[in-house]
Amino acid sequence: MANQESTAHEQLxxxxxxxxxxxxxxxxxxxxxxxxQFKLGNYEEAIRFYLNGLDICLAHDQDDDDNRQTMVILYSNLAAAKDHLQLYDEAIEYCDKALAINDSHSKALIRRAQLYRKTDKLDESVADYNRFVELNPNDKSILPIIQELKCQIDERNEKLKAEMLTKLKDLGNVVLKPFGLSTDNFKLVKNPETGGYSVDFQKNQ
Structure with a gap:
């Protein structure tokens, strides 16, 4: 009996x-x-094969390390294919799924950083690039990209600030007009040390 059970167990x-x-x-x-298919530029076909592979992975034990790593690779590959089809939001979602499994996967990080930049999500792009640098401190190739992005962010913020001030000025003129005043009576003075602003009142000439 014991031998039969042992044999059955071995067969199973x-x-x-x-x-x-x-x-x-x-x-x-x-x-x-x-x-x-990806190399041939058949990105939709490539996506179909990657998704079929994922279906098999998802039907298996999600705690299996090899299975999880395979899923990361397939999600990252899907993101690359979606990127080539200019479906950037979908590509970002696949990067998110890859990084949800392994937040240190460098290829998915770089890909999402590039996708964020393409969709003008500059702050998010810098964050991913910085994370990549943390994981790969010897890779200096990303540093100029980060610096360029920071300059773009500064330019964007200055532009937004100027637009906001223009809107506030227009609103202020509407409010001050009944009093014979305008925003020209108020001068913004920037503090070069703090970057903040103070307001000086100037009488009408």
Missing amino acids: TTEISNDDTERKQKIIDLKIEGNQ
Whole structure:
């Protein structure tokens, strides 16, 4: 009886092992085919293969480290394909899914940083690039990109500030007109040390 139970257990273990091997090979085959289609520029076909691979992964144990790492790669590949189709928001979502599994995956970080930049989400882009630098301190190639982005952010903020001040000035003129005043009676003076502003009142000439 004991021998029969042992034999049955060995057969079941072998079947599970064989099923697992077949599953992994199927995912590998789908990923390879997706990569080939990607290289040919057939991005929609590549997406189909990557998604089929993901379906198999999602049907398996989500706590399996190898399975999770495969999912990260497939999500990242999907993001790349969506990027080439200029479906940037969808590409970002796939990067989010990859990084939700492994927040240190450098390729997904770089890809999302690039996508954020394309969609004018400059602050988010800098954050991802900075995270990449933290993970790869010896890679200096990203530093000029970060500096360029910071300059773009400063320019954007100054432009927004100027637009806001213009709107406030127009509103102020409406409020002050009944009193014979305008915003020209009030001069903004910038403090070069703090970057803040003070208001000086000037009488009408």
